[in-house]
Amino acid sequence: MSAEYSALSTQYFFMAEQIQLEVVTPERRVLSGTVDAVYVPGVGGELGILPGHTPLISQLQTGVLSYTVGERTYRLHVSGGFVEVNRDRVSVMAEVAERPEEIDAARARLAHERAEKTLSAWSGTEEDFEKARARLERSMVRLQLSTGENLTR
């Protein structure tokens, strides 16, 4: 028991150089691997996570999650859910997570136009408005990721 304990505590002192990143959605595991840095869209703002980060839990908002491996940066569209950081393990539990190549740009554009139309001619409850706004936001991020267009004004 004591040996086990000391093994665990040494792990604490020698901080890993890399992070274990895991992105899961209810339907599948999107990503699982070792990365150098992760940037997640938290509700309170962008969170940059490097090796040795303090344990943290935050809610996520719709946006772009990016992570770097060596010189390369990869990006994912995430929406909703939580992020947990614990001992160089970053677990992202998102409601939606997609790689740019999985996004259907044409569909995203359609969704974007539709969402814009409903919002510009608004006549509904507040709750529905929030939903429509969330849809618009999602379609914007997806479009941006799949085509490189920037729609934020």
Next chain:
Amino acid sequence: MANLLDIRRRIKSVKNTQQITRAMKMMSAARLKRAQDRVVAARPFASKMLEVMGDLAARTDEEFRHPLLNARGDERYLLILITADRGLCGAFNTNLIKAAQAFINENAGKQFEVLPIGRKGRDFFRRRSMDIVKEYIGLTGKGSVGFGEAVSIADDIIKRFTEDETMDKVFIIYNEFKSVLQQRVVIEQLLPVSGTTERIEEDEATRAVDMTDYIYEQEPAEIFSRLLPRVVETQIFRALLESVASEHGARMTAMDSASKNAGELIASLTLNMNRIRQAAITNEIIEVVSGAAAL
């Protein structure tokens, strides 16, 4: 004694049936693979979710109250029964319905309302003229269940539960996928979300070393109350996936044995037919021989 023509007709009809059962078996086998993969794919999220919930529950105030957590009375139950839309899958639906009936009988004093998912369960409750609050048909039949569908069911149930203070508990009955040959009927309490307290105690013991202090970007209570509906959604989603996989497994096994039985039946009928044919031929020969002898 049956005549030749009858037996031939019979063989033909059995053959036709066998073709159908064989095709159904093959279809189920293909769908089973996909359904099974989805069950496996959904597991990491569910387990991560429960892990974080356990962590959070340990850190939120004792006084923290949430409508989905609070224990209420013990009078009115809502029963969610996930069955298949179609039959021909062995004892799959029967077992579920039996379990539901047993559960209702055990809690005879309670007031029951039901929410069937799947046609077979709906039909059963309707025959029993039970109080059906809502039904979801055609969801499990089409071979794949999306998370979105699970979310809308969960939202509906959560809404019913939070708006109606006299609704005390929500249970869910479904078939859990153990293996292709085995399904297990499980009854779980969905609401109020339970098991947190026990799990926390257990967790505290097992990972006393791991009690890291988290930074909470939002208040733990706030994250917790965001997390709870997600937990219910995930639970329903998992139940649906398990049920779909079990259904295909059950159908595959049932259709496999049906095809085998049909094969046996055909063999014995063919034997019978040949015997009768041979008897007729022998008869004719005797007639010819004795006719010749008489001349």
